Amino acid sequence: MKGKALLSMVCLVALTGNLLQAIEPTGKGEVTLAVRADRHQPSGWPIVVDVTVTNIGKELISWWCGGPDTYPGAEHFIVEVRYGPDTVWNKVSASNGQYVLGSGIDRQLAPGASVVVPLAIPIDLPDSGNDLEKQDGNMGGVTLRVSTREWLAANPMETYVTVWSRRQYVDERRQRVIQAVFTGKQPFWKHLAERYPDPVVLDTMLKLATVDCQPLAGGAASILARQPVLPEKDGDALGSAARRWVPLSPRPEWGGLREDIVCAALKTKAEVARQTVLDLLRASTDAQTKWLLINALRLSSGDKQWLSRARADILASQEASPGDQELARQVKLATQWLESRLKNDE
Numbered sequence: 001m002k003g004k005a006l007l008s009m010v011c012l013v014a015l016t017g018n019l020l021q022a023i024e025p026t027g028k029g030e031v032t033l034a035v036r037a038d039r040h041q042p043s044g045w046p047i048v049v050d051v052t053v054t055n056i057g058k059e060l061i062s063w064w065c066g067g068p069d070t071y072p073g074a075e076h077f078i079v080e081v082r083y084g085p086d087t088v089w090n091k092v093s094a095s096n097g098q099y100v101l102g103s104g105i106d107r108q109l110a111p112g113a114s115v116v117v118p119l120a121i122p123i124d125l126p127d128s129g130n131d132l133e134k135q136d137g138n139m140g141g142v143t144l145r146v147s148t149r150e151w152l153a154a155n156p157m158e159t160y161v162t163v164w165s166r167r168q169y170v171d172e173r174r175q176r177v178i179q180a181v182f183t184g185k186q187p188f189w190k191h192l193a194e195r196y197p198d199p200v201v202l203d204t205m206l207k208l209a210t211v212d213c214q215p216l217a218g219g220a221a222s223i224l225a226r227q228p229v230l231p232e233k234d235g236d237a238l239g240s241a242a243r244r245w246v247p248l249s250p251r252p253e254w255g256g257l258r259e260d261i262v263c264a265a266l267k268t269k270a271e272v273a274r275q276t277v278l279d280l281l282r283a284s285t286d287a288q289t290k291w292l293l294i295n296a297l298r299l300s301s302g303d304k305q306w307l308s309r310a311r312a313d314i315l316a317s318q319e320a321s322p323g324d325q326e327l328a329r330q331v332k333l334a335t336q337w338l339e340s341r342l343k344n345d346e
Helices: 002-023 167-183 187-195 199-208 214-224 232-245 257-267 271-283 287-299 304-319 325-344
Strands: 030-036 040-042 047-055 061-065 077-082 090-092 105-109 114-121 138-148 157-164
Touching (some): 047 157, 077 114, 214 257, 257 271, 257 287
Antiparallel strands (some): 077 138, 138 157
């Protein structure tokens, strides 16, 4: 009997061991990297590289993906730059526009398979400004080193590029970025327009956001709404664009056109733009439009005087529609948010 009990315990331990082994993590995954970049890069922009990740292990590797494309986000990579053979390596924060919050799925890379990941790598070399006709135009060289955070790569990969202020290279970058905004087929290049627009690209977006053409205005406004601040001088034109689009009944194909136009107008901090948004809120009889404007005002930047003014007009919008319970809820959330901002500014 004791022998049988001992045998049972041995079998149980063996079975438990097999179960533990089965549920253990399979490891970080083994990969190789290959880095490709155009040797000549335009000044005033981040360096763009394509990193090919190949799974050389025996297990799947995976990453969370929330879009807008399917490749891994830039946070999976460590990027370093240096500006001469005798200078130290500096870590920089690369980006590629992949979402890091929201809904998503796990994507996987099978053994032997590869995925190409674009990265935008900011650098600290002088901008060309408007001097695009320099005979030489060489702004300097940069060595890049790329490695992975969680996947096991044998060695970091390096590449060297030169940065130029020549019109050829700068205009090619501008053209590709602007095209990506309106084709909707290259999320990475649209990301460059959102995060790193140079003055020419930004001015193009400001002009196109004011035309009476939904695809052009909507694409441009989506870029402007993601800028931290916009020129005050453009408040009048963006305010006029808000007056054009906001009162219209939205259509699904418009996407976030109305929201983005209002957000862009408020980012100028121009009095004419601010007053336009407040006037639209006061005149609106559509519930969704009111919520849109209230949310834009809640998030708009400005000093205490502006935040207090926005709060007062939001409260007034509820007084004009006392029986709208959903509006009352939106107003309460917005005013609480603004009161918190006012308190934090004290």
